[in-house]
Amino acid sequence: MQAIISARGLSISKTYKDALTRRLAKLEPLFPSITDVKAVLSREKHRRTAALTLVTKGHTFRSEETAGDLEMAVDMAVAALARQVRETKDRVKNRKARSAPRRAPSAARSGGADAADVVLERVPLKPMPLADAVEQLRRSADEFLVFANDKTDAVSVLYRRRDGSFGLIEPVA
Numbered sequence: 001m002q003a004i005i006s007a008r009g010l011s012i013s014k015t016y017k018d019a020l021t022r023r024l025a026k027l028e029p030l031f032p033s034i035t036d037v038k039a040v041l042s043r044e045k046h047r048r049t050a051a052l053t054l055v056t057k058g059h060t061f062r063s064e065e066t067a068g069d070l071e072m073a074v075d076m077a078v079a080a081l082a083r084q085v086r087e088t089k090d091r092v093k094n095r096k097a098r099s100a101p102r103r104a105p106s107a108a109r110s111g112g113a114d115a116a117d118v119v120l121e122r123v124p125l126k127p128m129p130l131a132d133a134v135e136q137l138r139r140s141a142d143e144f145l146v147f148a149n150d151k152t153d154a155v156s157v158l159y160r161r162r163d164g165s166f167g168l169i170e171p172v173a
Helices: 014-025 070-099 130-139
Strands: 002-008 034-044 047-056 060-067 144-149 155-160 166-169
Touching (some): 130 166
Antiparallel strands (some): 144 155
């Protein structure tokens, strides 16, 4: 891992650079493919800013923190980088776990229908009066009918209730 440390508006001792390099090296076990670390430390009036960039094989992480004290700004920036690296690592790990083959859940264990149980049926949406929709649902064995109400030009759902009557769902404008 190569560390490039620069400063704007302040001078940094060799000892401080070495300490910062050691602190940044602690990120390496989290993400072993780190190639470069760039740190820009700056001073503006009463603020100290630490901007850190971590370059790895497939990712670039960046963190910029400002505080009244340079140590505090560096600590916050390193913590932010560590958090970003951990989140990325977890995301990659979870993605790999999702792509692993799984057993199909049984219907008794899942407690209902899932996406594998859904059958998609596409029907043309035709405008019709409510009376015609009721008659069409009465003649069919379906539980509901989606239609375009010819008076409101809105998509409505007519459904069969448990007591044998019909219910209507209309969108509110």
